[in-house]
Amino acid sequence: MHDALELSVTGDSGAALPLRAWRLNGRGDGPSVHLQAGLHADEIAGMHVLHTLLPRLREAQESGRLAGTVTVVPQANPLGLGQFRHGRLLGRFHDATSRNFNRHFHESIAMEREPGTFAAWQKALFALASEAQIVLDLHTDSEALPYLYVHEGFWPEASDLAAALSAEVAVVWGDDDDGAFEGAIVERGRREPHAGLLLAATIELRGQSDVSDALAQRDADGIYRFLCARGVVDERVEHMGWEGEAVPIGNMETIFAPVAGVLVYSCELGERVAQGQTIARIVARPGDPSSEVAMRAPQSGRIVTRNRDRLIAQGDVAIKMTGSKPSGSWGGGALDP
Template sequence: MIHDVSFTVPGDSGAPLRVPAWRLDSGLPGPRAHLQAGVHGDEIAGMLVLHKLLPRLAEAAARGLLRGSVTLVPQANPLGIAQFRQGRILGRVHEPSSRNFNRGFPGSAAQERPLGNLAVWQKGLAELAAQADIVLDLHTDDEALPYLYLHQCFWPAGEDLATALGAEVAILWEGDSDGAFEEVVIAPWLAEGRFEGRLVSTVELRGQGDVSDALAERDADGLYDFLRARGLIADPVQLPEWRGRAVPIGQMETVFAPTSGVLVFERELGDLVQAGERFARVIATPGDPASERALVAPQAGLMLTRYRDRLVPQGAIVAKFTGSEPSSTWAGGALDP
């Protein structure tokens, strides 16, 4: 049976906004999972994935295959999806407070009476996931291969998720992640020191433009198989061995635009680029050959992400690469601001 566990938050105008959420509870012993998408309101792929996954889980429950419970929040951020400007959604940052929607979750969750609608929303999501053993937060990058963020305590146990979703890279973090949703979930687990059977991950489902039935069905299949492998669905599956790369976050290389201008990539996502090898250029003043600035890889690695637009502002993240040595620019926290 599907239970409506939606909650409301005050919108920026004061009018109540609904966060739609559904829970399937078997009443039987088993894992408790929480899956959500769209914490950044402009990252759409996961919304379609969970839209396709929900009826499959309902069918499994109807067939008596569900163990434990699963909560789905397919469109988690009504504040973000309301921020349309000139035909484009600006869902990464909460405009009234200028705060990234996926930062500050621990502080909001700790407030007995949250101050401001952003904190009310963050606390509501944190409470909805609080009893779960498995928590997946679905995001997308600009342009990217599929990849995962996981705390290092979940590795290599989290290889099953990477395998099921076809993720080519797992980025392993420690310390803190600048208050992302993942951090508020893991905090009590770290205090207990108990991780068996638990997992929390930020899942990056490629890029913002990668929204299609074919990709969503592939990812829904992957999530379904992962939940089977974890015992939430009593239909066992043997996942193949993962053949991707696990990279400590401090070894990830982030390349920034040295100037604004026309961005031209000369290598593709997934390409292995050698140290010092040119992978893109920025033309600051079209018409002036002397204005071209070549961008090179700081160390050998896989091109994991790329800037989506082809007119880039100075200081924007142009690309991220895996690395095998500590990055000279690593300063702690999350990879993105």
């Protein structure tokens, strides 16, 4: 049966907040799967993707074609969903602790004393995924190409996921000291190899404004094809080769705004740029031509993300791009700031 799971977590006000999830039990002869979206509560696209995918998974279950058990959590972060301020949802950081919602999972899981609201939510969410063999965490960047974060232990086998989703870049990482959700899942797989973790990946579904029926259907179809190919659903699918670019995370360049001001891009998403090429400029004091500051590519590569805000603060991420050699500014970790 496609039973809704009756779950809740305690919000910062002390009120119970629903953590809506569905668990579709298959025959039991396929991999178990956990799909979630909205861990950063202001990243909406994945919510619509899972809303679109869920009826198709129910149909597979009802027709006896669902081999594995699938848990679907379309809105994984009820704490963040309550953080509307001045007409905007501030869903990346927890108001009460200033913590990034996708960090510190390793600390929360290990906590033995009574946890606060942030840690209790993280423990509850992690528990939903704790027995899954395939874990897909759906995010979006600010403005971006579709891309993946994948641990090196799952690569290149995970190129089937990249192909199914038409991801243009796979960022391959090895160590995580920050406690991202994906990193905590990978660490669980190392501690419990008997559980048979097959894949944990973070899927970046373009940018935060890329929410539409057409894109949701495309991405839902891609995840469904991947699940079929991995034996979760009994349905033959055509093998798809992947023609994207796999990049070690240490080769990714994250370019920060050197000053505050009006951000003007001179390159498009997906564009290949040469080392030293001007990729954007910041007008620090409009009206003063001397205040324009050029931002240049630290090495040759491809533009993967841009900041969707065109008035940028000093130190904000302006661009992320691929590179063919280690970045001089990379400081380790599984995910960018």
